[in-house]
Amino acid sequence: MSRLVIVGGGMAGLAAAYHAHRADPSLQVSLLEAAERLGGKVSTVAEEGFVLEGGPDAVVRYKPWALALMKELGLEGQVVGTLPAQPSALIHDGERALPIPAGLQMVVPGDLKALALTPLLSPFGKARALLDLLLPRGQAGDEPFGAFIQRRLGRQVWERLAAPLSGGIYGGDPYSLSTLAAFPQLKALEQEHGSLVRGALKQRSQRGSREAGQLFASLEGGLGQWVRALEHKLTGVTVRLGTAATALERRGESWRIHTPEGWLEADAVILATPASVSARLLEPLHPSAAGALRQIPYGDSATVSLAFPLEGLPPRVGHGMLIATGRNFAVRGFTWTDQKWKGRAPEGYGLVRAYFSGVRADEAELVRLALADLQRLWGKVPPPERSWVFRWQEGLPHYTLGHQQRVAAAMEAESLPGLFLAGAAYFGVGLPEVVRMGQEKAARAVEFLRAVPTNTPHGQSGRVG
The missing domain is CATH 3.50.50.60 (FAD/NAD(P)-binding domain)
Structure with a gap:
């Protein structure tokens, strides 16, 4: 044996x-x-009708290996998608929360009409992004991800779109990510099509849009x-x-x-x-x-989940909010968990999850930072009835x-x-x-x-x- x-x-x-x-x-x-x-960072806690994810809360559908394993284990009937709230997420630019443009392929605009209409970018920012269609193909070698996106699509797309999205995946400083290690598909788009936008337009029909509610999947009762x-x-x-x-x-x-x-x-x-x-x-x-x-x-990461009576919360749009770079928020983003997944909070309660990266603090300080950023967003925050903190020291590798x-x-x-x-x-x-x-x-x-x-x-x- x-x-x-x-x-x-x-x-x-x-x-x-x-x-x-x-x-x-x-x-x-x-x-x-x-x-x-x-389970490592996959950590689900169920208490008093709340279902909390301490680490990742979903898998992406277009990478099939996780869902295939769930099916093999007999969990296919328990796979759930996100609730159909529109749009799925917002990005806060420091002054207001704005929808992520429709048709996004990873971090690249794949819908020219949505790009033209998005208030997330100025007219100059949109024109600079479209210049990608005319720019020469870059070298095939590696480069920092922030430099790559700014070279192709401009600084606004980087700061207001690509940085918050990529930072939400990898944590740390998204600018210093290795493009070939973290987003090899984007480098391949440039090499194959000579343009990220042109490549994203061709990819769009092959993948569900972010707003369709089917990009992410989880399980009833959590991962x-x-x-x-x-x-x-x-x-x-x-x-x-x-x-x-x-x-x-x-x-x-x-x-x-x-x-x-x-x-x-x-x-x-x-x-x-x-x-x-x-x-x-x-x-x-x-x-x-x-x-x-x-x-x-490696870097530290943490999540803080806060339970509030719904009657005290302001209206929340979609599934959550990411924060653009350089806006002096401690939190990388928020998930409105009760609006993203069915059955994660008892009736009458809202469940908010804050995500931190690169912040080393004790549990009380993380809760305080999350509430302070919510107050900045909402103006007034009711005291939470419950809070749960999950810390992962040196838990996230940086590529x-x-x-x-x-x-x-x-x-x-x-x-x-x-x-x-x-x-x-x-x-x-x-x-x-x-x-x-x-x-x-x-x-x-x-x-x-x-x-x-x-x-x-x-x-x-x-x-x-």
């Missing part, structure tokens, strides 16, 4: 464990998670149901919570994973851990890969310039026989990308184990479990 150990019980590790066990039920699969629960469904399917997997991997050792043709409770042997290992954890484990085995992993920056080179160097660790890397640090921070990577690395691990006979006694371990 071959043995596979997966270190890390976030969505990448869960997807890897599920896929490996399903691909070969004869495998002895163990999943180690340092925390006392599985925590997804984690629970995966846990239920891992009956043949040994899951050890509260068990951190402290060291990784190569012993002949096998691996030894050390933990505070002892050690266990494996024929293959998947490290589905943050880059810093993987770097620490790999330092004695592959110093150059460990060095590259340590160079992947800064040079990210692809760092990832390529980190992946050299996979030259070690039977070692694989997965997670949000590499090829996408969204749940669909993380799930896909976990599944792909599980498939490679299974293929490796089928080709390489085990040489150590089956089930050998040292005081773990």
Whole structure:
């Protein structure tokens, strides 16, 4: 019996464990998670009729891997779309909240009529964006995302549209994002069509618009149901919570994973851990890969959910609001959770979620900052009846310039026989990308184990479990 150990019980590790066990039920699969629960930043709390998402609250439909896994788990009937409020979201430019233009393809205008009519951009800003149709094609190499968008579409599109949207996905400083790592599709549009706008116009018919209410999907009762469904399917997997991997050792043709409770042997290992954890484990085995992993920056993020009686709230439009750059808000954006998803708040209550990136503060201060920004938006804010705070210190990898080179160097660790890397640090921070990577690395691990006979006694371990 071959043995596979997966270190890390976030969505990448869960997807890897599920896929490996399903691909070969004869495998002895163990999943180690340092925390006392599985799911990583997917964290749903249900209390007194409220359903709170501590981390991501949705998956995008046009990246199929997350929804495909939900269907495989029997959750297809519980998949829900956003409520049909129009428009889906606004962007606050520092003075007023304005709708995101219709037909947007990622962060690029894909509807010329909507671009002409949007009050989010001045006449000059609109003309500058259309100049993209005439500009020469740029170089194929990488560049900061902010520089790329300003070069093609101008400063207004960057500050009022692209920066708040991309910052809401990746956090941190969106200007410094690696274009090739974070938005390779946009670089491809420029290279293929010579223009972002021209490419977006051609793409528009292939993807549902942002306002159609079908860009995002979740589950009834929150994404925590997804984690629970995966846990239920891992009956043949040994899951050890509260068990951190402290060291990784190569012993002949096998691996030894050390933990505070002892050690266990494996024929293959998947490290589905943050880059810093993987770097620490790999330092004695592959110093150059460990060095590259340590160079992947991470930032803090947090969400604050606030429950208000509806009678005290001003009218709220759509599903939420993003904040344009440089407007001196602490919050990156707000979600009107009760207007975005059905059944997330009891009747008579509104549920507001604030998203922070790069703000390190205690729970009380985060609540204060969220309320202060709401007061700036609304003029008057009633005291919330309940608040919930979720903090993720160093929880979000930042794909800064040079990210692809760092990832390529980190992946050299996979030259070690039977070692694989997965997670949000590499090829996408969204749940669909993380799930896909976990599944792909599980498939490679299974293929490796089928080709390489085990040489150590089956089930050998040292005081773990």
